[in-house]
Amino acid sequence: MKAWVWALLVILSGGGSLISGSDGTASPRPSEATEACLMCHASATPGIVADWERSAHAMITPEEAVKKDPRSLKESATKIPEDLSKSTIGCAECHTLLSEKHKDTFEHNGFTVHVVVTPEDCAACHPVEVKQYAKNLMSYAHGNLTKNPVYRNLADSANGVQTLDNGKLSVRPPDEGTNADSCLYCHGTEVKVRGLKTKETAMGKMEFPVLDGWPNQGVGRINPDGSQGSCTACHTRHQFAIEMARKPQTCSECHKGPDVPGYGVYEVSKHGNIYSSLGKEWNFKEVPWRIGRDFTAPTCAVCHVSLTVNDADEVIAERTHQMNDRLAWRIMGLIYAHAHPKSPDTSIIKNRAGLPLPTELTGEPASQFLIDPKEQGARIAAMQNICLSCHSEGWVRGQFSRFENTINTTNEMTLTATKILLEAWNKGVAKGVAQNDSIFNEAIEKKWVEQWLFYANSTRFASAMAGADYGVFANGRWYLSKNLQEMMDWLEFKLQTLKLQELQTTMEKPKTSGTKGTGKASVPKEKPKATTP
Amino acid sequence: MKAWVWALLVILSGGGSLISGSDGTASPRPSEATEACLMCHASATPGIVADWERSAHAMITPEEAVKKDPRSLKESATKIPEDLSKSTIGCAECHTLLSEKHKDTFEHNGFTVHVVVTPEDCAACHPVEVKQYAKNLMSYAHGNLTKNPVYRNLADSANGVQTLDNGKLSVRPPDEGTNADSCLYCHGTEVKVRGLKTKETAMGKMEFPVLDGWPNQGVGRINPDGSQGSCTACHTRHQFAIEMARKPQTCSECHKGPDVPGYGVYEVSKHGNIYSSLGKEWNFKEVPWRIGRDFTAPTCAVCHVSLTVNDADEVIAERTHQMNDRLAWRIMGLIYAHAHPKSPDTSIIKNRAGLPLPTELTGEPASQFLIDPKEQGARIAAMQNICLSCHSEGWVRGQFSRFENTINTTNEMTLTATKILLEAWNKGVAKGVAQNDSIFNEAIEKKWVEQWLFYANSTRFASAMAGADYGVFANGRWYLSKNLQEMMDWLEFKLQTLKLQELQTTMEKPKTSGTKGTGKASVPKEKPKATTP
């Protein structure tokens, strides 16, 4: 039924309940509050209303939903608040919940409404998922970037506006809009209420909150109620289709770039190939999700999130929104791949050198912040249990052995790049940690970043998920190798600049003193720039 | 019904009309001329005949079609020519229309047939669309490239064959085949009739025209009837399915590369993610296209082309084949992003410096050729009206504010690159405008091109359509930043070459004269090449 018909019926009936099923029993219907919302929003924002009408939220009341087989439940609350349980979950249920906690709450046609629905709101019916998600690195993605001075400097060095003044490049830090448009799109912005603004609408003048950092659906968004995360990053509004969360394209929104090429790798893997070719006939809605019946190859969700069972209804993997409880390694090297962090808040990590990194610059792990081999073993076993639903133990052992080998060899290639960079710093042709300069702003430093962030990561993702070319020519080992040669050439080139300056110095003062001609004294303290004579 | 059965029936019945619907009324059927075509072509080119049989063209006569609800019409002619209206639209209707205007018309089994069906032909039934399309930059895409000496030089410098002679690279301009195979594939070739050629066929010897610039379906193709454009660029022959034109893959044919990464960005955007995950259940055929009912997230066509309505049948956006009437900015920077050109014929543009560019080399707009802020405002409002079908005003305002911020910051990053290039020209280490040399042939110039054509464009598309990674690591800001550092290094490297030459000169003539040793005189007028001693 179209939403505006709803609205019309509500008007005609004075808001009473006149909709019945064909058997005389009442169909599930929205609350009166939601019906009031729909009266305007069916025409004001028809897209999201129609989208919501397709959702499970619009089709069943929590009261009915909890009567289902417990295993098939998508809501995890053992007890749904009374006032939410008897009508379907509509606009008002989410946007007026806990309104006192939301700084973006405003008065709207007699309701106290907030704009940004947060995990704390979703927890009313989905508390287990929200609790799990709080242990997910993603929920800390905002702070893990902005509160880590090294990572923030990497972001600033990439996103800042550079200008050329007197032959020298200087960097202006990125503005808030740029940050929201780049890193924080996925990591999450901080959404803050700036004030209220009056706006002319079809209903006359109305006041709405003005938000900074909005729009945003990043996984670690800082919300106006103080919570962090955004369920809609994966459970897209307002259909919240489990089908969508289970499909790999959802993950591609943040996991396709050269830094975390998971989706690209999946696409060309055998698993991705099966999904693309045959997935149209799979059942993406069934809960629990039955291996072999509902699908014949994993999507991202199968290995990392979903509750899966076999034909005998035995659980193969429990549903998790922590997502790292089957991940022994963090293969997104920052700077090296390493055992997974213990806490999802990685801003607390400090290595021995005092840098906020999970390893030393030379690769040794900051072990006290990382899970130990026993925990790694448990996570590997949990992951392998999924693999074993289709593959033999020998197959799986071979796959994981190659993967761990790849972690080692890519870390070695990162170490070599780091050593070249250290040499550049030591020889004074680039400025780094010791010179208290950004370690991300010079050309050789950017090459060094690409070594681990693009090429080592790509190679590891390819190994983990069998997307071969990403381990070779598509940002893989080919580039790991080539990049080292080019870093060496850069070093040679900059040393030439020094030599040339020495020679010039020697020649310009040839007769004054024999000792001055050695050139040593002329090594500049300042990094030489092309345009500084 | 299979085409060859048609052909057989036509033969058996002497061409008369023997096909009736089950209710005794005549089913729509092809003209006799088309039936004659089908007699051979059903077996000669079975693929396109079967494809056409799936088309709306093959299923309804214009006479019947115009009786439909006007809003749902796909043909825009108020009066269809009599001889076209009573049979379905088949081979003969399009390929024999206005044959006297077509230089590729030839005698073919008693018919005067032309090979290349053009917008002028389509205008018989779709005049409004053809008229709109004539205001689309795309329809001028051939001339906008080939008649602009700067852009043509860019193309030639990319596509020409370089050879190494005596240690120097020289460029041979690209041949016609190469141009047709690269830039003009999308921009459109000029299709010219070279002559007729006799060919042995299953029907005996027959003559066919030989065409230069063929095949081609580029958006700005110059046709043998003098018209420009190719409707089949998007409305793929011979099914001409509206479903296909509305799907984003159609646009990807020309809009995926690093220069205009629209499709790639869309793919990883939330909108693209919804389309990929749930689009299989959408209705891609309905006209007008109903927001929320027929689809729940925009494809390219929704925002840029299609007639869309809400549940109350109110028009959200009018159908347009001009496509830029909701585009305030041209974000494909040539060289900078700028207000949209007034005329689709951009070859008429000249900046103050006399270059055929919509901005100065330093970014200031050539305002007299560009739409003014008022027109920009109207276009932004028209576009936002679509957004507002699903998003609140605050959401939309935030999105557009970031987008315009990105236009500014990317233009700044392009300006910085331009300043480095100007320094290279001024210091004599590269040759540019003043030296009357190509501004696209040297390594630093190619890096400069990538700054705006790849990285700034990618960043802007990412911002416009929320495909985050394209604004960061996937050809985005990361590369904008890195590229500047590398341009500076290139400059330093080339200045070294000069210095080294000075030093050598100084050393080789050390005793002759004190004044000659300053080196100034030895700055070469010719750009130094690696192989010129």
Add this chain to the structure above:
Amino acid sequence: MKAWVWALLVILSGGGSLISGSDGTASPRPSEATEACLMCHASATPGIVADWERSAHAMITPEEAVKKDPRSLKESATKIPEDLSKSTIGCAECHTLLSEKHKDTFEHNGFTVHVVVTPEDCAACHPVEVKQYAKNLMSYAHGNLTKNPVYRNLADSANGVQTLDNGKLSVRPPDEGTNADSCLYCHGTEVKVRGLKTKETAMGKMEFPVLDGWPNQGVGRINPDGSQGSCTACHTRHQFAIEMARKPQTCSECHKGPDVPGYGVYEVSKHGNIYSSLGKEWNFKEVPWRIGRDFTAPTCAVCHVSLTVNDADEVIAERTHQMNDRLAWRIMGLIYAHAHPKSPDTSIIKNRAGLPLPTELTGEPASQFLIDPKEQGARIAAMQNICLSCHSEGWVRGQFSRFENTINTTNEMTLTATKILLEAWNKGVAKGVAQNDSIFNEAIEKKWVEQWLFYANSTRFASAMAGADYGVFANGRWYLSKNLQEMMDWLEFKLQTLKLQELQTTMEKPKTSGTKGTGKASVPKEKPKATTP
């Protein structure tokens, strides 16, 4: 019916045949041996069992299958071995076939089972396909890489781990795991039996073979029975769906990277666009495959593999697993594009210079190993016959003429790159063939590789399949051009190093002797490295 139900029924019925069709005739059912497998594996590996249940193998017996219209047969054996013909093809049929030939055969619950099913096994029912595939370059992909010292060196130079010792990079050859994870993922590993390993299972202790080079499904895998190839590279286990083999994603597993970008090109081609937009309604299962009826645009399989017919049941193209019998050219340039090799075993090729390459370093073909123009003509005609099902002769002629033009111009651009490299070798700034050094390890050599392996290949694939941007900005001509400029700059840079050394030498010994100052004598025999003073 679920597999475990099968298992249960088998138990209850003592293994007898109790399943009947509704007409009283026996439904096809697995052999007793397979039923024994299913008893455990339905729960041990539910994914693959369920996948197999969807396969044609599980639905029909060979005996019934051979009764079908011969043209529609997917099995090519004229006589199926008696013991295979009366039950469906299940686990036991493939995994116990010819077990004496398989070194990975082991005793498993009373059966002699082997892990790796090979083309020799498949040949029992599909002998023609296996024979054809043996003429496919792919079947030799392992040896063509590993037995060719040039290609192997390319692989080693990309995949080896580089370390920095005393300021110099050195390379450790890649280990077996790395090779299996990169090149050999597609080319195929050599699967060898290392021994047996006892493992605790739900059924108690059992012994399983331990395999090296496992898992792998590369097209040229060397199998434990001595055969080469892996049918499951394209016919994915255990559904072996013809639908999947016919879809382009299958090919993308190995053909998407920058070296062989076939899938990427297809995706943005008009053909790919039609497939993506409308392919969901095509019939991917029909054999023979009817052009225009079953599909309206080619996938990879249509042009390269499948049996296709027109409406009159005339064969347009015969099924082939040789795949190159419609390929006149090998456009994956190694180093230049060239006429297709005669033998699929390319490790036998030697050029005049004695290198194992199909052309000289300067491009002239090693003709005795390549097909001649007559054979090329026949292959082109066979391919064009497919094109002509939808396109006119003029269209096809134009397309192929551009394609061959592109082969020539890209080969020219490769030649220019080679000449620059030769100059680098001759001038002593890089070490190549004459110095008995790897021709792939230095930065300029890697740039040279990218010239042909990435950019020339990409441009040619774009031309062959009309994926325009891959011929321009997406690794196409833009990079072909830019790369040459950068190679020249590299050469200049390294010559500077030499000059600088000369100058230093001159200056340090200024008074000793006039003749020593020429610098000629100081050209180092060893390639100068940045860190060697």
